[in-house]
Amino acid sequence: MKLTKFTHACVRLEKDGRVLVFDPGNFSEAEHALAGADAVLITHEHADHIDVDAVVAALLDNSSLRLFAPAGVAGQLRGKADSAAERIHTVAAGEEFDAAGFAVKSFGGQHALIHPQIPVVANVGYLVDSNVYHPGDSFAIPDGVAVQTLLVPIHAPWNKVSEVVDFVIGVRAPKAFPIHDALLNPTGAGMLEGHVTRIGARYGTEFRHLSSGDSVEV
Template sequence: MLLTKYAHACVRIEDGEKSVLIDPGCWTAPEAFAGVRAVLITHGHRDHVDHELLAAARKADPALEVFAPEDVAAELGDGVRALAVGERFEAGGFAVRAVGGRHAQVIDNYPDCPNLGYLVEGVYHPGDSLHVPDQEVHALLLPTTGPWLTMRGAIEMVRAVRPGQVVPIHDAYHSEAGRENFDGWLDGEADARYTRIAVGESVRLG
């Protein structure tokens, strides 16, 4: 299985003819969609879904499947499949399960919006959440920055999920020094293979 990192939280997962793109937000380049069969959206924040970019991709490829939480699906319009927590479905040839349910909070119950994490045949993209799924995770796509996230929270999530591999994402807000600091902590504390990849680069999972 091949994972390609795009801007911030956007990644592409491929395995032979299977392919999904997750969270193409406002910093994602259009080429991320090239040849992809399905798109998964975790929640409606701009850094995870760019409506104009997605609309252009759907116009270019009418067969492109799009899956999203119910509120986001309603905003995106016809042809987008609305999902609920616990649903199992096929996207881009992959078996996928939607987990979690709510966005991690910053303070005073804000933000309080739906957020679905996706388990794509053992690869877990949590969106903006620290939800720990109740099934085995081979590779965790770990958020690294955000107003709702602490270093302690990230380390505790890795320890709770216990993946074999960790790939950091959600990192647009990190300076170079911040990335080095985060990587140093996680490489020492994760008890898993820790692999940072640059935008546009790929890594084999498993």
């Protein structure tokens, strides 16, 4: 399976001629990431994880595109893309489903706390083909499964480096790559990724930097 990172939290998976996209947000090259997509997984409603205009346009332009998202996101999109409503599916934590030939399991349930005065929204993490796990904006560790490829929210208003490292240690995936990094300059990214690389290796995780546009086989 080919994994391509886009800016921030957007990741594209390709296998057997099928394409699945995680979180095409407004910090990402959403239209490019969505080109030719068969399925889209949205973790939560924040704009850096879903560019609503780009996603609605993709749903209206591509009659085979299916989208999976928490209830609030799904309802908003049905209101904006009524003709595509039957292809917009509501997902909660603890479900299993097929998304254009990719086997998906959902975990978590809520966004990490940013501040007590900022409402906590629904957030669903997705494990695809028992391989790639995108947690959205959370450190929810999938239970009862082994993750092979972990996407790590390396920096956010809601996290700190100790939590990032503990998440990597807790999941213990053989491979890990950064996401949620658009607010970092190269110096900050290098420092944070250095901690994850060094400590993660002690627990069997090989962490590797990916820039936007980079692809790897997983």
